[in-house]
Amino acid sequence: MDTNDLLKQVAFIKEIDKLKYIQRRTRLFESDRHENDAEHSWHLAMMAVVLAGHSDKPVDILKVVQMVLIHDLVEIDAGDTFIYDTSKNHTNTEEELVAAKRIFGLLPEKQAQEFLAIWEEFEEGSTHEAKFARAMDRFEPLLQNTSNKGGTWAEYDVEYHTVYNKKKAIKDGSASIWNYAERLLNESVEKGILRKDKNIKD
Amino acid sequence: MDTNDLLKQVAFIKEIDKLKYIQRRTRLFESDRHENDAEHSWHLAMMAVVLAGHSDKPVDILKVVQMVLIHDLVEIDAGDTFIYDTSKNHTNTEEELVAAKRIFGLLPEKQAQEFLAIWEEFEEGSTHEAKFARAMDRFEPLLQNTSNKGGTWAEYDVEYHTVYNKKKAIKDGSASIWNYAERLLNESVEKGILRKDKNIKD
Numbered sequence: 001m002d003t004n005d006l007l008k009q010v011a012f013i014k015e016i017d018k019l020k021y022i023q024r025r026t027r028l029f030e031s032d033r034h035e036n037d038a039e040h041s042w043h044l045a046m047m048a049v050v051l052a053g054h055s056d057k058p059v060d061i062l063k064v065v066q067m068v069l070i071h072d073l074v075e076i077d078a079g080d081t082f083i084y085d086t087s088k089n090h091t092n093t094e095e096e097l098v099a100a101k102r103i104f105g106l107l108p109e110k111q112a113q114e115f116l117a118i119w120e121e122f123e124e125g126s127t128h129e130a131k132f133a134r135a136m137d138r139f140e141p142l143l144q145n146t147s148n149k150g151g152t153w154a155e156y157d158v159e160y161h162t163v164y165n166k167k168k169a170i171k172d173g174s175a176s177i178w179n180y181a182e183r184l185l186n187e188s189v190e191k192g193i194l195r196k197d198k199n200i201k202d
Numbered sequence: 203m204d205t206n207d208l209l210k211q212v213a214f215i216k217e218i219d220k221l222k223y224i225q226r227r228t229r230l231f232e233s234d235r236h237e238n239d240a241e242h243s244w245h246l247a248m249m250a251v252v253l254a255g256h257s258d259k260p261v262d263i264l265k266v267v268q269m270v271l272i273h274d275l276v277e278i279d280a281g282d283t284f285i286y287d288t289s290k291n292h293t294n295t296e297e298e299l300v301a302a303k304r305i306f307g308l309l310p311e312k313q314a315q316e317f318l319a320i321w322e323e324f325e326e327g328s329t330h331e332a333k334f335a336r337a338m339d340r341f342e343p344l345l346q347n348t349s350n351k352g353g354t355w356a357e358y359d360v361e362y363h364t365v366y367n368k369k370k371a372i373k374d375g376s377a378s379i380w381n382y383a384e385r386l387l388n389e390s391v392e393k394g395i396l397r398k399d400k401n402i403k404d
Contacts, residue, residue: 003378010382013252016248017230020230043215043218047215062267
């Protein structure tokens with residue numbers, strides 16, 4: 001690699017520092033302190049490495065780790081979208097694609113294309129790696145909310161079935177983690193930290 | 203993997219949340235806000251992936267990423283040690299080893315041994331992976347300090363030769379990054395944000 005490449009990479013390294021200022025709705029474990037996107041991304045990378053053995057399919061774990069490390073970088077431009085915000089579409093928005101192209105575009109061209117492809121693969125969610133990475137992204141806030149008396153579920157009055165529908169993406173990555181996650185959801189209803197509307201059919 | 207393993211892994215995932223509360227002396231880019239260890243670890247993992255092509259030797263990049271993700275976990279028990287604190291030894295201390303055994307010991311036994319070995323390999327600094335990982339750990343605060351009018355060098359009045367001696371570990375991982383780092387150090391002296399004592403021979 002030449003010096004010109006290194007200068008571009010350093011510009012990218014400086015730019016992504018901004019991820020540390022993007023606040024999430026979720027809070028740290030047993031805490032009132034909101035988590036930021038850089039902390040979240042680190043935690044998902046740790047979870048991916050630790051829980052790799054639970055993936056139902058063989059996965060390239062480096063690819064999974066890269067996905068979770070970069071998956072929220074677009075929020076530097078586009079901002080954090082709360083998963084239970086019904087006014088916003090959570091699919092890969094035009095705004096996020098523009099952000100991805102700008103941010104990854106700081107890198108040398110070949111590397112920019114590689115990172116963009118990894119980000120798009122995560123957003124698409126079709127490959128084994130993307131499914132496992134997305135399972136991690138759903139599992140972390142579930143653990144946080146159960147440690148925080150319902151956390152964002154209680155704070156924004158989100159009903160069990162809505163949570164369940166979001167969380168079942170975990171099933172696409174790991175049967176054993178999903179089995180545990182489902183148990184946590186049921187326990188949360190029993191404890192009264194997750195509201196279950198009986199008029200909605202299971 | 204069985205449920206018992208998963209419960210241990212979840213206990214570990216919750217415990218390491220504490221890394222987000224460990225403040226470093228360094229500050230974010232062009233900022234007064236201190237960085238915490240989880241943010242730092244995420245940034246090093248991103249740097250390792252982005253800068254892998256600059257490693258002088260072929261490296262297992264997943265191993266490097268694992269090293270930087272976990273390298274500061276011992277600080278949950280042992281606290282952050284400032285690199286320019288002359289009253290403390292920065293080699294692998296007994297206190298850190300006890301911390302590593304406790305924290306990694308939350309994981310299933312085989313995995314605990316694997317993580318402990320990766321952490322020890324990083325601390326030892328002999329393998330190509332450890333050298334490149336340690337280069338990342340030296341390079342990030344150099345970039346931060348130059349963006350913050352000298353940052354911790356100015357704040358704690360650290361002299362050029364002391365900084366140079368710490369930073370030259372970058373050379374063991376990457377000639378091209380070291381070449382750039384050396385230039386940044388010289389520019390910092392010229393700009394007056396890093397004090398150089400002329401009585402000390404180069």
